[in-house]
Amino acid sequence: MKLLCKGKILRRFSALALGFTMGMAATPAFAVHDDIFELEGNAVQDAVAPPYDWATLYNNGGNDGGDPLRFTGIVDDTPDASGVDSSIFTGGRKDIQDINAWAHKMGSSPDKDEITHAYAAAYNINDDLVVYFGADRISNKGDAFLGFWFFKQHVAALPNGSFEGMHTNGDVLVLANFPQSVNASPEIRVDVWDSSCTKAANNNPAAGECDAANLRLLYKGAAICGSGLGNDLVCAITNDENGSYDPTPSPWPYQSKNSNNANEFPYETFFEGGINLTQLVGGDSCFSSFMAETRSSSEFTATLKDFVIHDFELCSVDITKTCSQARVNATETGYEYDFTYKVTNDGAGTLYNVVVTDNVANQTFNIGTLAKGAIAEGGGTFESNLNGLQNTVTVTAAGTPSAASTISDTGGADCQSLSISPMINVTKDCNSNFVETENGVIAKVSFSGQVCNTTANNLTLINVTVTDDSGTPSDPSDDVDVLSGVTLGGGVCMPYSGDYVPKAFTSAVDKTFSDTVFAVGQLKIDGSSAFSENSATCPICPSSD
Known part of the structure; x- marks a missing residue:
């Protein structure tokens, strides 16, 4: 594979080939620095992207470049002018502890342990999830x-000095140790x-063995990006x-405290890697x-110093919805809709406790587990008193x-x-004649017709x-x-006369x-009015024809 790491590495060491996956032999895979991302020891874009670098993802502060699956952005943790950091670990916190045993406070770490920024980005490379990280x-x-933690649960530092979330089996810790002593690698x-x-399997655990309490070793070695390996899975x-x-x-x-030049990383102040x-x-x-962290030493019992934590949701879910045109329900008291x-699980892993809620229909659908790339479909019917509406549906899931x-x-x-247009139609006929009354002979007009819905x-x-x-x-008094007050069903007519x-x-x-x-009426469904009129003329004397 073509290596895209360009930095000259002056440290001398023997890079170890990496091929361990728990319970499996190594399989061909893309190196973490192939094709997509530059891991060469700087943050700038060295060539036309891709491969990308952090500067491209940062995109002048937009944090929207490089087309990753997820990007934390360049998370700022620079101490204030007096050197106080908004969040550092309190004393005695270790990686082997569960998260509910951690605590944090405002304060200062030794300068060498003071993180100013941290960042992580995920890419899908030939269906492999490759994550790049740095600080x-x-x-x-x-x-x-x-140390760089990737947590399955949502983990956050709370204002009261505690942490939200717990460790889950499968959380990943990448330790990157760069000692400065002579001949150190x-x-x-x-x-x-x-x-x-419960503890380390021995004094020198091998891949697959317990490395410490709560931690199982997957890999250890001198895997420096660009060291000549073509299939490195971490560096x-x-x-x-x-x-x-x-x-x-x-x-x-x-x-940096080591230089008067702004926006410039002196040696060994910038770190990046991939897995x-x-x-x-x-x-x-x-x-x-x-989470990015600094540690007092390379040991698992090392005290944790500074940290930067950020959401990094690699799982994702997508939902789309269709909705029918309104139709009047059977009782004509509202409208029915089909939806x-x-x-689609469009993220990097299996989703659990997947629940769909139709917010207007107030209906819930429990899907359960949804594998990566899987699709679940469904639907239903609901009623509303609104004729036409915007319907939303929400899906929630857990990692x-x-x-x-x-x-x-x-x-x-x-x-x-x-x-809907209410329609009414009225017809009319009339005839006139003379009638005899006690007051004499008078004219009388008789009329009839029908009114139809x-x-x-x-x-x-x-x-x-x-x-x-x-x-x-002009005279409504007569x-x-x-x-x-008559009710007429659809298509029904009723006669009238007078x-x-x-x-x-x-x-x-x-x-x-x-x-x-004149005929008037209102639609039962919405009260809208219909109107119709018709006139008739009748002679007092019939035609001689």
């Missing part, structure tokens, strides 16, 4: 003993949290003294948090069976409204009223309701009477 420190006056060590380990590097990158520019604001978690660690690659959802459900996504869909989709009209104006459109005594001819010339009938 810079304020001074190079002393050995550098660095850098060492990389990779352990996983394993609660079945780390610093900008060596008198090397090609002594000093090297810092793409982000930085000030192929899929090949070296195996198992579930669902990690949630990242579907599609959940381990017992972890909190901190992984989530939300999808939405427009549920289109149903176009012509609304589409067979929707019901309520409060249907038919009113005749008795031939006096209007008469011939139907009132009569009145006209006060005068509508047309004195033609000796005719005219009157108008």
